[in-house]
Amino acid sequence: MFSKACEYGIRATLYVAMQSMEGQRAGLREIVDVTGTPAAYMAKILQKLVHAGILDSVRGPVGGFGISRIKIDNIRLAELVHTLEGDRFQGTCLLGKKSCGDTVCPLHNEFLEMKEEMLGMLENTSLFELASQLSLGLGTLKYRDEGET
Amino acid sequence: MFSKACEYGIRATLYVAMQSMEGQRAGLREIVDVTGTPAAYMAKILQKLVHAGILDSVRGPVGGFGISRIKIDNIRLAELVHTLEGDRFQGTCLLGKKSCGDTVCPLHNEFLEMKEEMLGMLENTSLFELASQLSLGLGTLKYRDEGET
DNA sequence: AAAATAAAAGACTAAATTGTCCTTTAATAT
DNA sequence: ATATTAAAGGACAATTTAGTCTTTTATTTT
Numbered sequence: 001m002f003s004k005a006c007e008y009g010i011r012a013t014l015y016v017a018m019q020s021m022e023g024q025r026a027g028l029r030e031i032v033d034v035t036g037t038p039a040a041y042m043a044k045i046l047q048k049l050v051h052a053g054i055l056d057s058v059r060g061p062v063g064g065f066g067i068s069r070i071k072i073d074n075i076r077l078a079e080l081v082h083t084l085e086g087d088r089f090q091g092t093c094l095l096g097k098k099s100c101g102d103t104v105c106p107l108h109n110e111f112l113e114m115k116e117e118m119l120g121m122l123e124n125t126s127l128f129e130l131a132s133q134l135s136l137g138l139g140t141l142k143y144r145d146e147g148e149t
Numbered sequence: 150m151f152s153k154a155c156e157y158g159i160r161a162t163l164y165v166a167m168q169s170m171e172g173q174r175a176g177l178r179e180i181v182d183v184t185g186t187p188a189a190y191m192a193k194i195l196q197k198l199v200h201a202g203i204l205d206s207v208r209g210p211v212g213g214f215g216i217s218r219i220k221i222d223n224i225r226l227a228e229l230v231h232t233l234e235g236d237r238f239q240g241t242c243l244l245g246k247k248s249c250g251d252t253v254c255p256l257h258n259e260f261l262e263m264k265e266e267m268l269g270m271l272e273n274t275s276l277f278e279l280a281s282q283l284s285l286g287l288g289t290l291k292y293r294d295e296g297e298t
Numbered sequence: 299a300a301a302a303t304a305a306a307a308g309a310c311t312a313a314a315t316t317g318t319c320c321t322t323t324a325a326t327a328t
Numbered sequence: 329a330t331a332t333t334a335a336a337g338g339a340c341a342a343t344t345t346a347g348t349c350t351t352t353t354a355t356t357t358t
Contacts, residue, residue, distance in 0.1 A: 001237065004346065027304070041347045047306065059305045060355025088150065114270055117263050153316065176334070190317050196336065208335045209325030299358105306353070316343070323336070328329100 006084040009045045011035040011141045013080060016055060016065050017072045017131035025064035036142040045084070052083040072131060078122035155233040158194045160184040160290045162229060165204060165214045166221045166280035174213035185291040194233070201232040221280060227271035 002010075012031050019026040028046065032039045046065055049055040054075060055065050067075075134141065151159075161180050168175040177195065181188045195214055198204040203224060204214050283290065 029304090038347055040349070043305075044307095044347085050305090057305060058355075059303080059353075061303045061357070063304050063355065065305090114263070114266050117266065121263055178334090187317060189319070192335075193317090193337095199335090206335060207325070208323075208333080210327070210333045212325065212334050214335090302357075303355080304353100305355095307351085309348100309350085311346100311348070313346075314344080316341100318339105318341070320339085321337085324334090326331100326333075328331075 002081065003085045005041075005045055006081055008035065008037045008042055009049060009084045010077070010080055011037070012042060012046060012065075013049060013054065013067070013127065014131050014134055015141055016067050017127045018135050020066045020069070020072065021131060021135065025058070025062070025066045027064040031065070034141055048083065049080075054080065054083065067127070072127045075127050076123055077125045077127075077130075078119070081122055151230065152234045154190075154194055155230055157184065157186045157191055158198060158233045159226070159229055160186070161191060161195060161214075162198060162203065162216070162276065163280050163283055164290055165216050166276045167284050169215045169218070169221065170280060170284065174207070174211070174215045176213040180214070183290055197232065198229075203229070203232065216276070221276045224276050225272055226274045226276075226279075227268070230271055 012035055015031055015034050016026045028039065028043055031037075031046070032042050035042070046055065046057070050057050050065070054071065055067050057063070057065050161184055164180055164183050165175045177188060177192055180186075180195070181191050184191070195204065195206070199206050199214070203220065204216050206212070206214050
């Protein structure tokens with residue numbers, strides 16, 4: 001569905017958001033631990049999110065990644081997806097490509113509703129919503145088939 | 150959204166279905182022309198579809214690819230997607246992996262409805278529905294940004 | 299100031315996906 | 329029978345995605 005980079009990035013961002021809401025920075029080690037993802041690869045993804053202005057970071061001891069409350073409230077899943085895998089989900093038809101907007105795509109009719117719902121959900125779901133659920137223990141960021149038993 | 154192989158395969162299958170409904174076989178050259186896809190790669194994809202028992206093929210002049218009326222009626226998009234890109238869309242959470250079924254995934258709640266709709270649509274849309282629309286001139290299988298102007 | 303800590307950065311390897319090319323095999327037409 | 333046509337098959341090449349390793353740079357302790 002999404003690329004690994006995107007999945008990992010979403011999970012990491014949600015964890016950072018959770019920690020930031022508690023006034024805590026999250027270090028790479030910690031993030032990798034909680035999300036069960038490859039450290040060096042995650043480092044790259046976090047870098048990308050920092051460059052994109054989504055996360056902020058400080059080096060050295062007591063350093064780590066954080067995200068401002070304003071961004072937790074305002075950044076939507078759509079923005080994460082966009083920065084982590086380009087426009088694969090932006091305005092493309094479920095079957096074809098960009099031109100689907102004005103050409104009549106046979107699958108367009110079938111999938112239009114679904115696509116709208118999908119994009120709508122990505123546009124409307126804020127980090128806050130998801131991070132809150134996680135804080136309440138309503139979810140996990142680690143998946144059994146990727147980590148240890 | 151889907152892999153190239155999957156997109157190409159769906160388009161090819163729909164064209165073959167259209168032609169088969171007219172009692173015509175479709176050759177590779179023709180398929181590649183209509184769908185605007187790389188010939189050698191498409192050949193591989195068609196092979197896969199033949200192996201999977203979705204399409205049938207005959208060699209030599211007057212040969213080409215075809216699909217029986219029974220299969221046009223009964224094969225759903227879900228089956229194409231499954232044979233062309235494995236279980237990436239089968240029972241996996243939109244964010245995480247297989248384990249999402251019993252673990253509580255934070256995005257699961259948000260996306261469950263959408264996922265269900267998506268899988269449902271793949272399960273319920275038959276080749277016949279789509280090929281019929283195409284036959285009526287209600288769509289195209291070629292996308293501008295991939296072919297010539 | 300020096301040692302320790304942690305992110306930034308860049309070069310690299312591995313694997314999967316996408317795509318090409320060339321030979322073989324099966325069917326038809328002359 | 330032979331030539332022709334078109335799919336089957338296998339071996340590659342290119343690209344993208346995923347992942348690793350090593351060095352540098354910025355911060356903070358001591």
